[in-house]
Amino acid sequence: MTTITPQRIAQIEARFAELQAMMASGNLDGDKFVEVSKEYAEIEPVAEAAAEVQRLRDEQTGLQEMLAGDDAEMKAMAADEVDDVKKALEKAEHALALKLLPRDSADDRPAMLEIRAGTGGDEAALFAGDLYRMYSRFADEQGWKVELISANASEVGGFKEVVANINGKGVFAKLKFESGVHRVQRVPETESGGRIHTSAATVAILPEPEEVDIDIRTEDLRIDTYRASGAGGQHVNKTDSAIRITHLPTGLVVQCQDGKSQHKNKAQAMKVLAARLYEQERDAVQSEEADARKAMVGSGDRSERIRTYNYPQGRVTDHRINLTLHKLPEIVEGGALGEMVDALIAEDEASRLANLDG
Numbered sequence: 459m460t461t462i463t464p465q466r467i468a469q470i471e472a473r474f475a476e477l478q479a480m481m482a483s484g485n486l487d488g489d490k491f492v493e494v495s496k497e498y499a500e501i502e503p504v505a506e507a508a509a510e511v512q513r514l515r516d517e518q519t520g521l522q523e524m525l526a527g528d529d530a531e532m533k534a535m536a537a538d539e540v541d542d543v544k545k546a547l548e549k550a551e552h553a554l555a556l557k558l559l560p561r562d563s564a565d566d567r568p569a570m571l572e573i574r575a576g577t578g579g580d581e582a583a584l585f586a587g588d589l590y591r592m593y594s595r596f597a598d599e600q601g602w603k604v605e606l607i608s609a610n611a612s613e614v615g616g617f618k619e620v621v622a623n624i625n626g627k628g629v630f631a632k633l634k635f636e637s638g639v640h641r642v643q644r645v646p647e648t649e650s651g652g653r654i655h656t657s658a659a660t661v662a663i664l665p666e667p668e669e670v671d672i673d674i675r676t677e678d679l680r681i682d683t684y685r686a687s688g689a690g691g692q693h694v695n696k697t698d699s700a701i702r703i704t705h706l707p708t709g710l711v712v713q714c715q716d717g718k719s720q721h722k723n724k725a726q727a728m729k730v731l732a733a734r735l736y737e738q739e740r741d742a743v744q745s746e747e748a749d750a751r752k753a754m755v756g757s758g759d760r761s762e763r764i765r766t767y768n769y770p771q772g773r774v775t776d777h778r779i780n781l782t783l784h785k786l787p788e789i790v791e792g793g794a795l796g797e798m799v800d801a802l803i804a805e806d807e808a809s810r811l812a813n814l815d816g
Contacts, residue, residue: 462554467508474498474505507554514547551813559810564665564740565631570607570733571622571663576639578657578731581615585642585767586659587616588790591635593624593692595792596799602626607726608714621730623666630665635778635802637663638762644769654770667736674732681702683720689727705725710734765798774798779805 477498480486488724521543524536573589574583597604603625610618624633641658649655682702700715701723714727766775767786774789775782775814780800788794 460732462508462511462551462558464512465556467512470501470505470508471512474501477501504554504557505559507550511547511550514543514550518543518547520647535725541663545655555811556807559807562631562634565634566628567630567665567668568623568625568666569630570634570666570730571604571621571624571633572661573617573621574619574660575612575617576658576660578642578655580612580616581642581644581646581655582657582659583612583616583618584614584646585616585640585657585663586618586620589640589659589661590617590620590622592790592792592795593636594622597626597629597763599792600626600629600632602629606716607730608716623729630663631802634665635765635799635806636661638764640765640767642769644765644767646701662737664733664737665740667732670750672732672735672739674705674728674735679708680706681724699706699723701727705731708735708738729733776802778802 477494480494481498485814521536521540524532525532569793571590571593573586573593575586576675578585594604599703600638605623605625607621612618639658639660641656643654643656645652646655651739680703682704684700684702699718699720700713701720701732702711703724704711709732712727712731714723714730716723716726764778766777767790768775769786771784772786773782773784774786776798779801781798783789783794783797785797789798
């Protein structure tokens with residue numbers, strides 16, 4: 459990890475002091491006050507971490523001077539403390555480095571969860587249902603709210619496709635590394651010979667855009683209504699409540715039929731469309747930084763096989779970081795998913811810290 463230079467710490471402290479003075483002046487108008495307040499809130503924890511690093515560095519310098527002196531009693535006292543201060547300084551420098559990492563502007567946003575059954579037929583649909591329950595239970599543990607937007611249920615259970623909105627603090631930051639192909643290896647209930655089948659489902663985690671991020675023009679949309687199919691109550695065969703929206707410039711198609719109201723289905727479909735368009739824009743920007751992203755955990759490539767759930771061996775393996783946890787039941791129940799998520803975040807942070815310019 460690159461050492462944070464004294465000059466960098468001085469820059470942080472100077473900017474924090476400048477923002478403090480601006481906030482205390484009472485001379486800021488509405489828009490400027492909001493802008494300064496936002497920067498102040500962002501830099502305050504960084505400035506506190508920088509101050510702690512500087513304090514420990516000063517303390518370490520003082521101890522080294524004592525060790526180099528002639529006073530035996532002072533040297534003995536310094537020798538007792540120098541290791542503890544060194545460890546505390548390493549910890550503080552690591553904490554500051556993490557705070558200096560470039561933040562993804564979408565990290566604090568809600569996210570759209572999309573799961574689609576892949577190869578494997580009925581078994582893939584059942585696995586897609588398992589993944590949806592896993593993320594729903596994990597979301598409950600985090601205190602997040604899951605709202606089902608659309609679901610295309612399979613006849614044997616599970617989903618051919620399911621889309622939900624997950625709302626809460628830091629949703630995208632926690633779940634963004636879940637995008638990709640998830641593979642399951644298990645013996646289907648319908649398999650009389652006991653043979654292990656391999657199936658797959660694709661997961662996409664899309665940050666929810668703010669209104670200013672995406673401008674969707676009405677003339678770029680083709681909106682079709684149709685009668686919903688499948689289970690859902692008597693209304694499904696009586697009204698054209700289902701909505702299909704085609705974004706003509708990109709060819710993206712979104713449909714929603716779960717709500718009884720055509721108006722609600724349209725609003726939900728527009729929400730999904732905005733998230734997909736926002737993801738396309740982010741992908742375009744990030745493709746310019748492709749070389750840097752190759753070193754990171756989350757390439758965002760949905761065709762990339764990222765994880766295998768092996769039921770006979772009771773293990774889950776994330777192939778990007780070569781992590782295997784023999785906790786399959788706990789992970790698919792959502793409780794131990796956090797351990798996998800935290801390991802992915804830590805790996806991403808470590809890779810970015812290695813490239814941090816102090």
